[in-house]
Amino acid sequence: xxxFSDVQYILTSFLMLFAGALVMWMAAGFAMLEAGLTRTxxxxxxxxxxxxxxxxxxxxFYAIGYNLMYGGEGIFTxxxxxxxxxxxxxxxxxxxxFFFQVVFVATAASVISGVVAERxxxxxxxxxxAFLTSFxxxxxxxxxxxxxxxxxxxxxxxxxxxxxxxxxxxxxAALAGVLLLGxxxxxxxxxxxxxxIPGSSLPxxxxxxxxxxxxxxxxxxxxxxxxxxxxxxxxxxGVFAATNMAxxxxxxxxxxxxxMLYKKIDLTMVLNGALAGLVAVTAGxxxxxxxxxxxxxVAGLLVVFFVSFFDKIRIxxxxxxxxxxxxxxxxGTLAVAIWNPEVTFMMxxxxxxxxxxxxxxxxxxxxxxxxxxxxxxxxxxxxxxxxDLHETGxxxxxEFSKNN
Amino acid sequence: MSLKDDYLxxxxxxxxxxxxxxxxxxxxxxxLQNDKNIIALNPSxxxxxxxxxxxxxxxxxxxxxxxxxxxxxxxxxxxxxxxxIYAVLFKEESGSIFSSLFGSKKASISDYKLANQxxxxxxxxxDQLLNKLRIFENQLTATxxxxxxxVLSSEQNSVKEEITPKKKEQRYxxxxxxxx
Numbered sequence: 001x002x003x004f005s006d007v008q009y010i011l012t013s014f015l016m017l018f019a020g021a022l023v024m025w026m027a028a029g030f031a032m033l034e035a036g037l038t039r040t041x042x043x044x045x046x047x048x049x050x051x052x053x054x055x056x057x058x059x060x061f062y063a064i065g066y067n068l069m070y071g072g073e074g075i076f077t078x079x080x081x082x083x084x085x086x087x088x089x090x091x092x093x094x095x096x097x098f099f100f101q102v103v104f105v106a107t108a109a110s111v112i113s114g115v116v117a118e119r120x121x122x123x124x125x126x127x128x129x130a131f132l133t134s135f136x137x138x139x140x141x142x143x144x145x146x147x148x149x150x151x152x153x154x155x156x157x158x159x160x161x162x163x164x165x166x167x168x169x170x171x172x173a174a175l176a177g178v179l180l181l182g183x184x185x186x187x188x189x190x191x192x193x194x195x196x197i198p199g200s201s202l203p204x205x206x207x208x209x210x211x212x213x214x215x216x217x218x219x220x221x222x223x224x225x226x227x228x229x230x231x232x233x234x235x236x237x238g239v240f241a242a243t244n245m246a247x248x249x250x251x252x253x254x255x256x257x258x259x260m261l262y263k264k265i266d267l268t269m270v271l272n273g274a275l276a277g278l279v280a281v282t283a284g285x286x287x288x289x290x291x292x293x294x295x296x297x298v299a300g301l302l303v304v305f306f307v308s309f310f311d312k313i314r315i316x317x318x319x320x321x322x323x324x325x326x327x328x329x330x331x332g333t334l335a336v337a338i339w340n341p342e343v344t345f346m347m348x349x350x351x352x353x354x355x356x357x358x359x360x361x362x363x364x365x366x367x368x369x370x371x372x373x374x375x376x377x378x379x380x381x382x383x384x385x386x387x388d389l390h391e392t393g394x395x396x397x398x399e400f401s402k403n404n
Numbered sequence: 405m406s407l408k409d410d411y412l413x414x415x416x417x418x419x420x421x422x423x424x425x426x427x428x429x430x431x432x433x434x435x436l437q438n439d440k441n442i443i444a445l446n447p448s449x450x451x452x453x454x455x456x457x458x459x460x461x462x463x464x465x466x467x468x469x470x471x472x473x474x475x476x477x478x479x480x481x482x483x484x485x486x487x488x489i490y491a492v493l494f495k496e497e498s499g500s501i502f503s504s505l506f507g508s509k510k511a512s513i514s515d516y517k518l519a520n521q522x523x524x525x526x527x528x529x530x531d532q533l534l535n536k537l538r539i540f541e542n543q544l545t546a547t548x549x550x551x552x553x554x555v556l557s558s559e560q561n562s563v564k565e566e567i568t569p570k571k572k573e574q575r576y577x578x579x580x581x582x583x584x
Contacts, residue, residue: 194580304579
């Protein structure tokens with residue numbers, strides 16, 4: 001080791017790799033949560049989607065996305081170049097940085113998977129993920145983390161670890177998809193009623209939530225992006241603690257809210273409450289424990305309200321991802337303006353609107369093209385029998401199958 | 405009339421009903437009657453069956469449980485024989501042009517012979533059933549009024565509780581009411 005800057009380089013790179021590994025584990029959390037909150041007849045496709053979206057995100061972001069996001073000084077996009085070419089950092093490893101960023105892209109794609117679950121065709125979904133991770137996510141990411149600020153329009157926009165840039169992007173893309181896809185058969189009755197479709201495994205959903213909670217320490221903690229000084233380590237520790245606090249208040253608030261509204265605690269809402277708190281605090285986990293607590297409390301309330309709201313307007317979201325990631329991504333980003341005196345609501349709103357409009361419109365166009373060409377929805381017969389048998393020929397739980 | 409007297413008169417009526425049922429089958433297997441609808445095919449729709457599965461079973465928690473179980477098995481055995489008789493005497497050639505034009509095929513002499521063989525077995529089971537019914541009646545007669553009434557009232561209360569469903573609480577899943 002020649003000097004102190006080498007130590008900083010090593011420790012910062014280690015932070016990114018370690019945090020990246022934690023965030024990668026969130027893919028498992030998303031898979032378990034989605035599998036648990038949906039029916040067993042669709043379990044294989046759900047696991048397959050979560051596995052493949054991670055693989056596609058890794059490949060496409062390496063090949064195209066990273067350069068579009070972080071390469072060059074363009075206002076709208078970064079460089080159109082291949083496989084990290086022309087990019088180098090002096091204070092940390094490029095590959096560590098890439099690895100840390102790529103798992104964020106996969107997280108955005110995972111959000112979509114839950115919303116469209118139980119009726120989407122596998123291949124159109126994968127094509128969408130390829131475009132999202134190659135172009136949509138990196139382009140909007142270039143405006144904030146890439147440093148272009150969209151020619152000054154997004155100056156001052158603050159999103160520490162990606163409430164908007166990662167989670168809301170996933171939410172907007174999912175919203176565009178689900179509007180074209182429609183609700184699951186039987187979810188809504190002709191007279192305007194909502195028929196609940198209970199998930200197959202709450203233990204699995206709970207395990208998934210705990211995995212996500214664990215992974216979020218890497219998501220937010222790693223986003224400090226430096227571990228070269230004592231202050232950096234203090235900052236990372238503070239982010240870990242604030243992240244934990246927001247999730248705790250989110251889940252507790254959701255528990256109290258469901259007890260008051262429905263006279264019983266709804267575990268699925270408590271799980272969503274924890275995740276909502278995590279999404280909300282992601283925009284500002286460095287703003288202290290009090291801010292994280294309030295972020296979590298409001299997130300817990302929002303998620304309980306919006307899950308019902310989306311059902312009322314007949315947007316079928318089996319896992320509550322829109323309420324968790326889109327709604328609380330917006331809330332968390334706005335909340336930064338409350339706690340950080342250097343940030344204004346207008347700065348945050350401009351960023352939310354720019355990212356939201358771009359993601360929603362491009363996603364809608366892409367979903368629309370896919371719908372008109374190869375189709376995005378399985379047939380009614382396949383949906384009733386379960387997409388697993390028709391899309392994969394496999395069953396998640398063959399011992400319990402009526403076909404055996 | 406006390407509860408016990410009332411119950412004993414129902415037992416006697418059940419015996420009469422069962423004997424009447426056996427006699428109706430004897431009329432059928434002798435060829436004097438060929439109306440297949442005269443006897444219910446479902447044991448629980450028969451007069452004796454209705455009494456056995458409702459009123460009689462109300463007493464099954466006491467020491468009469470074994471004899472009631474025997475009666476139930478024997479009654480099933482009787483009905484099994486009747487089903488065989490029915491299949492032999494009232495069989496139809498389903499799908500044939502002739503059966504659709506002229507109705508069901510008439511039973512032959514050999515059919516009646518076979519039906520009589522089944523009837524003999526039925527009669528044997530019926531005698532056993534009536535013996536068990538007599539034992540049951542004796543057990544009831546030997547029971548004092550207080551015990552009899554306590555057994556029946558506790559059983560009736562538990563039956564009432566089963567019939568009256570508990571008021572179900574409303575349940576929600578993710579804010580949507582789950583229909584019970």
